[in-house]
Amino acid sequence: MFKNYLKTAWRSIVRNKAFSLINITGLSIGIAASMLLFIVVQYELSYDTFQPDYDRIHRVVTQDKFDKDITYNSGIPVAALEALRAEFPNIQFGALRSIYGSQVTVPSAGNETGNKFIQETGIFFLEPQLFNVFQYNWLAGGPTSLNDPNNVVLDEKTAGKYFGSWQQAMGKTITLDNAIPLKVNGILKNVPANSDLPLEVLISYKTLKQHGPSYNHNENWNSTSSNYNIFALLPPQAKTASINNALLRFSNKQYESRGRNSIKTHFLQPLGMVHFDRRFESFGDHVTSKTTLVTLSLIGLFIILMACVNFINLSTALSVNRSREVGIRKVLGSNRGQLFTQIMSETAVIVGISVIVALGIGYLSLPYIKHIASIQEPLSLFTPKILGMIAGIGIGVTLLAGLYPSFVMSKFNPINALKNKMVSASVRGVSLRRSLVIMQFTISQVLIIATAVAVSQMNYISKADLGFNKESVLVLSGNGDSTFRSKQTAFKQQLMQAPGVQSVSFTSDVPSSGNVWATNFAYNNQPDEKFQVTLKFADVDYIKTFGLQLLAGRNLTESDTTKEAILNETLLKKLGIKNANDVIGKTIRLGQGQSYPIVGVLKDFKTNSLREEIKPLMISTRRSFYSLTAIKLRTHQLAQTQAAVQKIWDRFYPEYAYTASYFDEDIAEFYQQEEQLSLLYKIFAGLAIFISCLGLYGLVSFMAVQKTKEVGIRKVLGASVSSLLQLFSKEFTVLIIISFFIAGPVAWYLMHSWLKNFVYRAPLSGWFFISAIVGSILIAWITVGYKAIRAALANPVKALRSE
Amino acid sequence: MIKIRDLEKIYRTEEVETVALNKISIDVKEGEFVAIMGPSGCGKSTLLNILGLLDDPDTGSFLFNNIEVANFNERKRAELRKHNIGFVFQSFNLIDELTVFENVELPLIYTGVKSVDRKKRVEEVLDKMQIMHRRNHYPQQLSGGQQQRVAVARAVVNNPKLILADEPTGNLDSSNGNEVMTLLTDLNEQGTTIIMVTHSEHDARYSHRIIRMLDGQTVLENIMV
Incomplete structure (x- = not known):
């Protein structure tokens, strides 16, 4: 019996090539996408679980x-x-x-x-x-x-x-x-x-x-x-x-x-x-919030759900054409259970083929996904655990996609079925199909809006005024030991003679970094403040090299030890001081140590990533803490200048390895996770839209066949091509508009919460929402258009004869 | 074999009520060949559907081999149907995705016959219907007459006690139609009871008795001599 089911299933797939292709493509992409996302999530969840205790x-x-x-x-x-x-x-x-x-x-x-x-x-x-x-x-x-x-x-x-x-x-x-x-x-x-x-x-x-x-x-x-x-x-x-x-x-x-x-x-x-608590750092390369993992899992689930929706929609629509077969089988003695099993088996065959295709897609795209998700571990799809998971996805998808069509078809009345009297409406799936299309477009639009917001936030970050110059600043890492320090002055002089070098500064830290060096402090001989001050130590060329702006007072004077202090605006605000000039000449005491005169106030610049507020900051000199050399390069002939810098380094410090990075690239790394997430949103939003359109295309193809007679009669009665196009696109347009009213608020809530991760954020513009609805309608029209135009342009005589 | 009494079937929509069978009573003996005739909409097909256990009556009694089946549920009806009744339709109703062999094999699968026995039985029947050479063809590759022969083969493969034929020659030319009628007659002569709905007086003459229907009732019975 089962063999017969499989045989019929296979032949039915071959017979309905176009629909099978739509189903298999959608399901393969859906399964592959969710499989890859689940692998990423499972990998993140596996951190340190190999420890026996x-x-x-x-x-x-x-x-x-x-x-x-x-x-x-x-x-x-x-x-x-x-x-x-x-x-x-x-x-x-x-x-x-x-x-x-x-x-x-x-x-x-x-x-x-x-x-x-x-x-x-x-x-x-x-x-x-x-x-x-x-x-x-x-x-x-x-x-x-x-x-x-x-x-x-x-x-x-x-x-x-x-x-x-x-x-x-x-x-x-x-x-x-x-x-x-x-x-x-x-x-x-x-x-x-x-x-x-x-x-x-x-x-x-x-x-x-x-x-x-x-x-x-x-x-x-x-x-x-x-x-x-x-x-x-x-x-x-x-x-x-x-x-x-x-x-x-x-x-x-x-x-x-x-x-x-x-x-x-x-x-x-x-x-x-x-690995998951972002309040704390870890020694690993990243900490992932569980919200991110839940988001990724939900995206995976939604994508696969959308592929299942296509399957359900197309299967129930196509069941009208298959009603005669169901009728014959019933007449020949098949009971409902047997028919149910048969249709489920057919679903299983399609899902099985899709799983195999998905494995192929997964195999090819795994290295790319590994790269996006920064997974170092060699990953294989063919481990018992992952294969088990894929089998689970396969069974889940078979049940999800197959249950409803099997239930509907096995319930057909054999007499009506035999006479092919099962019309689309009598399959009772019309309202369900509409609901499912609404669901698909809701998910697509949420993803479109989320992608637009994430991309806009990333652009905002990359273009935000950080308050300092990050371009063409080469940062050399070195050791702050005495040997290193002893040659610093001569090293700087040599660097300054290189044609492409504009300025050089030794420092403990660049203006914006993930480092936190903070201490308690007292302002102007008062008791300790109830907040800490962040410290950076740098020489007098720091302000020039990074293009910082003095609001009051003057620059530090050169010294090997801490003698004077420059503060930032945020520190003044926290101290309740409005006029920057008021602090000049006052003192600041760090910890229980010595007090230093305040000689200048800097305009605020971003002291860390844009996720956080600007920290209250003090900058002072102290050569023993200078481990970095920041070199502002002239923008022309960067490569030659960089080579010259390395040559000078090797001459001065042959015993130290040369490690250099551009400051703007280091800053970009702050947002690596957001960039990754934004990229994943882009990819999966694209896939979601593709799957929705695939389903829509299938439904319209089916509709075109069903409406052949109606189109013929309308044409004979004088309908124009555009009015016929409307006939096809009106319903879907209404469904997409309904989807938008669900997707809009959901997306607004989700992205509003996501943006809360950033202290500095791009506005949640109404254009994101408008582009989502307009984009969805346009994409749907293009999808529907081809089939609709073909149906509308067909010879009406032929259409009527076919009935 | 079949005894129906006061059988009634009414189709209702929101506004219209159509009486398809109006307290009809019929007896069919084992081994009989009965033709049912009448104008379109007189209730012939409804009667055939009820006799074939594809539909249930609203009221009345239906004894099949002395068992009351009027109130059987779908599962019981399917069980009784697959062991006792074969169907031949005007539009053949073969499954396009299955070959000739597989179409004929299908009833045996549903009755749980073993694969080896199925093969033997199907080959016997295909041989008898002279369609063996087409066993691996799909329905669309056959002529109408050949398709109906496959349909008859499928109807008899389970050795049913009763064959219900719904205008079996309606889609065939006269030569192929005669061939099918000869097949049915042969089967009847071998002991199978046949009830056939037809519009054709010519085909009806192959039967032992013609029941004529009008507006859901029997109006006349002709015994063929």
């Missing part, structure tokens, strides 16, 4: 409650570690500190200065106790390899990169930042890419204790850096809530006695949230 691992994080706002920090004061161990003896704690952009020098036979590698990420000072919390596989050595100072553990990949193979790396010595010799004492098997702890170069924590100042490592209770994280493995069955209560008591005990300008508390963040 995933559910019991937590990070101890910090919340600082000020008068008006709350700040969160993934770090915790270093001094808290031993206090936590004493307070919670049943919990295993392990700490690590990340460093960024450090240089690793590997001895090389043919190279006097050795091979230099810049480790942008993946490099940590790490306690051996961290391996009590996290489990990793070792190729050589073990947690004890990190017991002593000047020991390093490499992962297999990095060991290979440095020495050719991990076996050759063992026992060799590398140098960190041209200063610290490290012996390779263990090799870790590569950590999977879906981890927020990308462990590559692990240096014993005792090494950090010996070189603390070089890495701004402060072991007191006052300093909290997001680079220093403590992880905890809770005992089985431990209650997180009760430990959090104990941590609250612990925080109060520790900070009350130390005097504070905020209420600082620590609490547990489950490992399962490290």
Whole structure:
């Protein structure tokens, strides 16, 4: 019996080639799109789940409650570690500190200065106790390899990169930042890419204790850096809530006695949230909000739903043509259940073909999607998990698409069916088909509006006045060590002689970055303010290099130490000072340290990404913190100038690797996730519109056949081609307008919420909505037009004869 | 074999009520060949549909082999139909997506006959209907006469006790029509009961008895000698 079903199904597909093609194309695209989106979502959800104690691992994080706002920090004061161990003896704690952009020098036979590698990420000072919390596989050595100072553990990949193979790396010595010799004492098997702890170069924590100042490592209770994280493995069955209560008591005990300008508390963040809580940073390359994942899953679901809608619409419409077959089968003894199974089998065949096509599409587009979603891990569609998921999608789609047509067709009255008396209206699907078309166009229009808003916001960001010059500024990363600093003046002089160089500034940070270096402070000998000030240290050419604008006072004077301060407008506003000149000559005290005279006020510029408010800022000189060299280049002959800069760098700092980036590109990276999301919106909105049109085309094709006689009679009676076009397009136009009234408010609500992520946002213009409705109607008319014109231009005599 | 009493079937729309069968009573004995005639709209097809268990009457009694089937639900009707009744239609009603062999095989599939037995039985019937050489063709590749022979083959493949034929020669030329009527006569001679609706006096002469209908009632019965 089943064989017969399949046979009939296959032949029916072949017979109704056009409709089958529409169904298979729509379903394939829908399945492929949702499959890829679900793979991305599933990948994001898989972060660190390979850890055997995933559910019991937590990070101890910090919340600082000020008068008006709350700040969160993934770090915790270093001094808290031993206090936590004493307070919670049943919990295993392990700490690590990340460093960024450090240089690793590997001895090389043919190279006097050795091979230099810049480790942008993946490099940590790490306690051996961290391996009590996290489990990793070792190729050589073990947690004890990190017991002593000047020991390093490499992962297999990095060991290979440095020495050719991990076996050759063992026992060799590398140098960190041209200063610290490290012996390779263990090799870790590569950590999977879906981890927020990308462990590559692990240096014993005792090494950090010996070189603390070089890495701004402060072991007191006052300093909290997001680079220093403590992880905890809770005992089985431990209650997180009760430990959090104990941590609250612990925080109060520790900070009350130390005097504070905020209420600082620590609490547990489950490992399962490290990848998803955007209040905190992670050591991984990105933190994804669960809202984004839900949005992507919904888009996937909607796309597949739209493809199913096409299937349902076309199948119920086509069922009119198949009624005779249903009648015959009933007469020959088929019962309703058998017919239901038959039609479901046909759906399954079409879905099966679509799944195979979708796998092909998925296979070809997976590398592209991986690139958009920044997935590093090699992904394959052909893993049991993903194949299981695809099978699930296949079954789900078969049921979703097949149930209604099967139900409708198996219910046909055999006598009417045999006489082909089942007309479109009697299939009872007309109102359903209209509702489904409305649903499709609602989804399409929501996606069109969302895409337009996302693109406009991205354009707004890229064109927004950031308050500084970001074009043609080359930023060189270096180490702020004494060797580096000792040659800075001469290095700058040489750079200034290069023809394409306009100005050079040494600094701790560029004007806008993700870095946060903040401290409590007091203005003009008053008590500490209830908010923190962000610090940047730079030489006197900083203002010129980045095109900043002084509102009052003057520039800093050159000094190797901190002597004077320049503030920004936001800081003045927060202090309640209206006139910038009022602060000139007053003082500012940082932490419990010295007070510095305020010599200037800068016009506000964006100190961080446009998601956040401008921070209150102080800029001052301090050579020991200058690790970056910012070079403003003249716009002509950029490549030659850049080559000249590298040449000068190599001459001055042969022992340092040359790493340069353009400042505008660094800024663009702030919005990488939004750009990705915007790109995904564009792709999937396009697909949604395509699938809707495919369905519409199918329905109109069917309508054209059904209306052959009506069109013929109307033409004989004198109807014009345009009035016939109206006959076809009127209904769909009305449906699209109805869709818009649903889509408009939904899209407005969704995008209004999304824009809230940005402090600086593009207006939610009415044009987005107008373009969505006008665009949808135009696209629908073009889709309908071809078929409608063909029907309208057909010879009426032929049309009537065919009846 | 068939005994119907006071059978009534009324079709209602919002405004119109049409009496298709008006308290009609008919008996058909096993092995009989009965022709039903009458003008269009007299209720012939409605009667045939009820006899074929495709439709149910509003009131009245319908005994099929002494079992009251008037109130059977769809599942029971389908069960009884597939084991006992074969149909031949004016427009052949073959499934376009299936070959000749597969069309004839279909009733056997629904009655759960094993594949090997099905093949044997279908080949026997196709042979008998002299259409074996067309077994792998699709209906559109056959002439009208050939299509109706396939339809007859499909109707008899399950060895039904009753064959209902609804104007079986209506779409055929006289030569092919005669061929089909001969086939039906042969089947009847082998013991199958046949009830045939027809407009053709010529075809009706092949039967044992002609029931003439008008306005949903029997008005005359001719016994053929």
